[in-house]
Each structure stands twice: as C-alpha cells, then as structure tokens.
Amino acid sequence: MKPLAYRMRPTNLDEVVGQRHLIGPGKIIRRMVEARLLSSMILYGPPGIGKTSIASAIAGSTKYAFRKLNAATDGKKQLQQVAEEGKMSGTVVLLLDEIHRLDKTKQDFLLPLLESGQIILIGATTENPYISISPAIRSRCQIFELKPLSTDDARALLIEKGNGDLRSTLNSLELAVLSTKQELQDKHQDDQKIIITQKEMADSIQMKVQNFDASGDGHYDLVSAFQKSIRGSDTDAALHYLARLIESGDLVSICRRLAVIAYEDIGLADPAAAEHAIVAIQAAQMVGLPEARIPLANAVIELALSAKSNSAISAIDAALADIRNKKVDSIPANLKDAHYSGAKKLGHGVNYLYPHDYQNDWVAQQYLPNNLLHASYFAPKGNSKVEARYKATYQKLKQMQSDNLRNNH
Structure with a gap:
C-alpha cells in the first residue's frame, strides 16, 4: 500500500x-x-x-x-x-x-x-x-x-509536533492508525472503529520535526536570525535561535557563527566579551553536545548584553574597497624589506625610522602609498569606554601624522 x-x-x-x-x-x-x-x-x-x-x-x-x-x-x-x-x-x-x-x-x-x-x-x-x-x-x-502549515490549517498537536511538515504529519498519523489497528487485530477486534488518542498520536510522532538542512534556506535563515538577535541585543530571541541550532545538532555552524558575531558585532566595544566567546567556543568544541549548550549560552547572553560596534569590519571593508577599486601605488621604499644583499642599492629600507628608538615608541613617517596618504578607514564610534579610548588615541595619532605630512610637503 x-x-x-x-x-x-x-x-x-x-x-x-x-x-x-x-x-x-x-x-x-x-x-x-x-x-x-x-x-x-x-x-x-x-x-x-x-x-x-x-x-x-x-x-x-x-x-x-x-x-x-x-x-x-x-x-x-x-x-x-x-x-x-x-x-x-x-x-x-x-x-x-x-x-x-x-x-x-x-x-x-x-x-x-x-x-x-x-x-x-x-x-x-x-x-x-x-x-x-x-x-x-x-x-x-x-x-x-510556500509556508509551513499553521495551527489554523490543521489540528494543533499534528502541526505543532510536525512543525508544519504535512508529509511527516500524515505519515505519523498513518503509523498511529496502523499500530493501533495491529493491536486490535491481535484481539480479533479489527471490525471495531479505531480511535486514536492524543497520547498515541504524540507517541507516533515522537520528536518534533525540525526543518534543518545544512545547505538550504532554513539553515541560512536560522543563523541569520541568530546573529541579528544578538546584534539587536535581544537576549531571549538569541537564546531561542541558539536552542534551534542546538536541536539541529550543528555545533560547527554555531561555533563559527558565534566567532563571527563576537568580532563583527561586538568587536572593539567590548574586546573582553569577544575573547570570552572564543573561550566558550573552545569549551563547547571540547565537551560536545549536549553539554556544549552551557558555555554557548554563557557566550550568547554576554554578547547580547554587551556594547556593540562594527567599526572594525567597516574599517577593513573600506580598505578592501580601495584595494579593489583604485590603482594602488607602490609601498614606500623605506618600508620595503631590507634583509637581503643589494636591498640598499635599490633604496629599500633606507631612511626607515625605528619607532622604538623614539619617545613613546612613535615617530612620524609615511606608511601608506602616495595616492592613499590621506586615507582614513577606521571610524570608531566610542559607544563604550574601551572604544572611546581607542578613538581618542587614533584621532591623536592621525592628527600628528597629518601635521608631519603638511610640514614636509
């Protein structure tokens, strides 16, 4: 049949x-x-x-x-x-x-x-x-x-346990009927009406069907919702999507995405939280599921409640955009490798100023190629004390470098 x-x-x-x-x-x-x-x-x-x-x-x-x-x-x-x-x-x-x-x-x-x-x-x-x-x-x-079935489309138990998968739901219903029918046949009562209770139906479904497909839309939508919930500081939503990912058993994707989130969305606003996330990922990988859920939950809660900053990813993407879209001049000669015979004759490494020989381990000199001398990629937000400190240092050094360039040109 x-x-x-x-x-x-x-x-x-x-x-x-x-x-x-x-x-x-x-x-x-x-x-x-x-x-x-x-x-x-x-x-x-x-x-x-x-x-x-x-x-x-x-x-x-x-x-x-x-x-x-x-x-x-x-x-x-x-x-x-x-x-x-x-x-x-x-x-x-x-x-x-x-x-x-x-x-x-x-x-x-x-x-x-x-x-x-x-x-x-x-x-x-x-x-x-x-x-x-x-x-x-x-x-x-x-x-x-097409959308998964809602509770308006069929009975609550079948849909909730089947997770909107009608094929799975019908197959489970058939299993419940056939297994109950077999019991009745054993008692020579197969002509009687078969009544399936909610308990028998639940037993046949056993586990809620999950729409997990490591290479399909469902997977990417899930990790996307996971990251966006942490980025948006919604702890409960972040834990919900973490739970769904844990239930899928895909520890690799969870760890990879969590590492990305730590540095893409929290980053310089709270470097300690990003560091804690990496430690939690390592612990999760070491113990495996189901215990991995414990360090992962710790990391997700901390990241969701941490200050947020995307200044680092914005900075590297801006630098990449220049590399990809502009003609980039040569590396300044004073920065070129001088650890080989003949480098000096080429002018490589000549006139390089060693910062550690100067006060505060800093000295003004050209580092960027000529056509990108005034490029500025890092735009710190200063939303946290940590990033505010980075911002002040960056802006001070940038101004000193700019003053030096102006004085020498």
Missing part, C-alpha cells in the same frame, strides 16, 4: 491544505487556474509542505496531463517523452522536482518548450531560487514561496 501522504494528495485546489496566500480565493495561483492562464512557476519552501500537492492540484483543476520528473535523476530522454506528450495534447504540466539541480543540457532543451507553452513547468525546490536556479529558467517562471 502506498503511504498515506501519497494517497491523500489533492486532485484540485480546494483539497489543498494551507498555502492560502497562493491558492485562497482571489489569490494568484487560484486566479491563474480559474482563468486557465497558467504560466510556468517555481515553488520553494521546506520539504513536505505541499509543493507536489499544489502541482497535482493545478493539473487536476485544469484537466491538463500531469507528469513528474526529478532534475537530478531523470535525463533528457524523459524530458523528450514529456515534450512529445505536450505536443500531442497541446499542453502538459510538468512538476520538476529539485529544479535547482537542472544542468545546462536539460535547461537548453526546456527553454523553447516553456516559450511555446508546450510544457507548463512547475519547479519544486527547497533551495532559494534567486540563488540556486539559473537566470534563464528564473526569468521564465513566476516564483512563489
């Missing part, structure tokens, strides 16, 4: 659960179907939330032939068969799963068929199509994002 999720697949739009923002009354996909003016589209979102169901419902509602292929496993031969069918019948709806894996050969074959309307393509993907799908295909398709 085929799985319940397969047997429950809708044959028209009215049978689709959820996605009201696309198929509800007056919404875009329903309007397209009712007007019989279908265009190719890409449906993207987490697994199990209705991409295939909507495609089959569109085909059922319009009475077009419906075929399903996988861009990763099906070849040009299968595409040609669908194309022939579209030629014979006028139009065929093709659900192309994992469309982000469509190679150039298949893409080149499909493009003219989409232009002619011989094939109405419904691409399905868990990847962000604006990143993972070629512009040639994207430009010929409407792009629709």
